[in-house]
Amino acid sequence: MTMLEINNLHVKLADEDREILKGLTLTVKPGEVHAIMGPNGSGKSTLSYVLSGREGYEVTEGSVTYKGQDLLALEPDQRAAAGIFLAFQYPIEIPGVATMQFLKVALNAQRKARGEKEMTAPEFMRHVKERAAKLNVSQEMLKRPVNVGFSGGEKKRAEILQMAVLEPSLCVLDETDSGLDIDALRVVAEGVNALRSPERSMVVITHYQRLLDYIVPDYVHVLSDGRIVKSGGKDLALELEEKGYAEYTGKAA
Amino acid sequence: MIVPRTAAEEALGLSLPHRRMEDWKWTDLRRMVQAPYVRMPVTAKQADVDRLVRSSPFAAVKAQRIVFVNGELDASRSSLASSPSQALAVADDDVLLQINRKLEARGATLRLEGNASLPVEIVHVVTDDVPRGVATHHRIEVADGASATLIETYVGEGDYLSSAVVEVALGEGARLDRIKAERESVRATHLAFVKVSLAKGAILRDFTLSSGAALNRQDGSYIFEGKRADARISGAYLLGGKQHADTKLVVDHTVPSCTSRELFKVAMDGQSRGIFQGKAIVRPGAQKTDGKQSSHALLLSEEAEFDAKPELEIYADDVVCGHGATSGDLNHDHLFYLRSRGIPEKEAKSLLIAAFVGEAFDGIEHEGVREALTAYAEGWLARR
Numbered sequence: 001m002t003m004l005e006i007n008n009l010h011v012k013l014a015d016e017d018r019e020i021l022k023g024l025t026l027t028v029k030p031g032e033v034h035a036i037m038g039p040n041g042s043g044k045s046t047l048s049y050v051l052s053g054r055e056g057y058e059v060t061e062g063s064v065t066y067k068g069q070d071l072l073a074l075e076p077d078q079r080a081a082a083g084i085f086l087a088f089q090y091p092i093e094i095p096g097v098a099t100m101q102f103l104k105v106a107l108n109a110q111r112k113a114r115g116e117k118e119m120t121a122p123e124f125m126r127h128v129k130e131r132a133a134k135l136n137v138s139q140e141m142l143k144r145p146v147n148v149g150f151s152g153g154e155k156k157r158a159e160i161l162q163m164a165v166l167e168p169s170l171c172v173l174d175e176t177d178s179g180l181d182i183d184a185l186r187v188v189a190e191g192v193n194a195l196r197s198p199e200r201s202m203v204v205i206t207h208y209q210r211l212l213d214y215i216v217p218d219y220v221h222v223l224s225d226g227r228i229v230k231s232g233g234k235d236l237a238l239e240l241e242e243k244g245y246a247e248y249t250g251k252a253a
Numbered sequence: 254m255i256v257p258r259t260a261a262e263e264a265l266g267l268s269l270p271h272r273r274m275e276d277w278k279w280t281d282l283r284r285m286v287q288a289p290y291v292r293m294p295v296t297a298k299q300a301d302v303d304r305l306v307r308s309s310p311f312a313a314v315k316a317q318r319i320v321f322v323n324g325e326l327d328a329s330r331s332s333l334a335s336s337p338s339q340a341l342a343v344a345d346d347d348v349l350l351q352i353n354r355k356l357e358a359r360g361a362t363l364r365l366e367g368n369a370s371l372p373v374e375i376v377h378v379v380t381d382d383v384p385r386g387v388a389t390h391h392r393i394e395v396a397d398g399a400s401a402t403l404i405e406t407y408v409g410e411g412d413y414l415s416s417a418v419v420e421v422a423l424g425e426g427a428r429l430d431r432i433k434a435e436r437e438s439v440r441a442t443h444l445a446f447v448k449v450s451l452a453k454g455a456i457l458r459d460f461t462l463s464s465g466a467a468l469n470r471q472d473g474s475y476i477f478e479g480k481r482a483d484a485r486i487s488g489a490y491l492l493g494g495k496q497h498a499d500t501k502l503v504v505d506h507t508v509p510s511c512t513s514r515e516l517f518k519v520a521m522d523g524q525s526r527g528i529f530q531g532k533a534i535v536r537p538g539a540q541k542t543d544g545k546q547s548s549h550a551l552l553l554s555e556e557a558e559f560d561a562k563p564e565l566e567i568y569a570d571d572v573v574c575g576h577g578a579t580s581g582d583l584n585h586d587h588l589f590y591l592r593s594r595g596i597p598e599k600e601a602k603s604l605l606i607a608a609f610v611g612e613a614f615d616g617i618e619h620e621g622v623r624e625a626l627t628a629y630a631e632g633w634l635a636r637r
Contacts, residue, residue, distance in 0.1 A: 075592070075597075075598070077593075080593055096609060097604055113597075
């Protein structure tokens, strides 16, 4: 079965007439990693938000099918329970909610929604600890409120830890490389690569090719002015790095 | 113009304050207290008392207890001996004290010495009976260098007016963690007055939960009498329906080098009304005063309303003082983030509200008490 099928998707902001996505079509099969590259303002983040169900966007035309069901009919938490995970470009700080508690509530809410047994506290501790160690996320960080006072690198590592803990089927990574130095980028990319599997798909949204040296995609798509204007293999990313987006935007970069 | 006394005023034998008086502009007692509440001894059913004592949020906390049932000491339920308290030392002109006196308040006098390992809980229980006035006043002294945890719990059923006065004196270098939980009957009126004095180097951690009564007004007066004392006064309101809670605090820096912090977190649902009036006075010569206050309200419905009135009266020039107040609804980005991780909307909201209110519990040292308050907040959220 196809993991994700986006067909002629048109999206505008709910309180503005301006269209941001103008007929985007994309098919992702299980196990595939697709990179979506594009200049600022091309609609990359909008795509990630529409997939995760953020309010403020209106789909005016087209469809999004996830594992055979109409994704757009689901609430954000239902989408997460169905296996969709968005790694935020700017992870949100939640004062007063400890990271560990947050992870436990989220994981068990998803399991409950899927009709699975909730994890016990010891099972959960083991589940998190194994994954945290691989991502250099300390116990101290897990005790702190979600993302509060985390550095840019810590926030991104925490996002990938959430992904590892929740074990989604479709990961959408929105500019996961932004704000990371090369060492942090390597840790994050290793965390993402460890999650690659024949059953799990990824949509990696990025402005720069750099991330794709570490997370090597199967397909690369160029998003410009709300549409995918070119698709190719991983070499397309290198070509973009060299020539810029000018060819696709009709403007000099 | 002579305004005829209301039935409530006739019964109490005094004039109640009203909205044209500055301190009472949001809480018009003359209009809001209608029934003629008088002191009226009643006989309580033991099963009711048992049930109410167990309903204290702190029932599971190991403590020495003093239990007042319908305003009278119940020695059989009390594990800590106390002497009856004498007449109030505080000035009589305050209407909340006058009401307490008119209702012939009884109370306990306690002197806390050394390092008490167990908290002292004074449990106030009012059973369902004829509408009436119930009053207590207590006098607590924390000896020089002593440290203690004092819990005051107010629970009840039915229609009554509860007048609660507490005087606390902290000796030199003393520390008191004072936790008050107002969980009165949903039909009750709770009128409280607390006066706390701090001697040199004393530390106060003061927390008040306001969540039960239909009408709650509490006035607090905190006076620094010795240098380098430190008071953190916090509170949480968890209100719904048509509940009304109004806290008026005066923090009086009469001497130099003292620190005061006030933090109130207010969660309001339904058509509830919350008010926070915080005043800091820095007297001439009280240099190096460090005083800050803030109140934050989370409005969970369109019809809830929060009013804040911060006041600073400063007569010294080398001080750091500030205040802040905010009100708003839940942060949509926070909510979306939690939901994007699979947490359903209602649960995500509860998590955020609990985190918001929980900040006011953070200063409480006693883990069991903090957990009991967290559990109470979770229960409130689940019921809303």
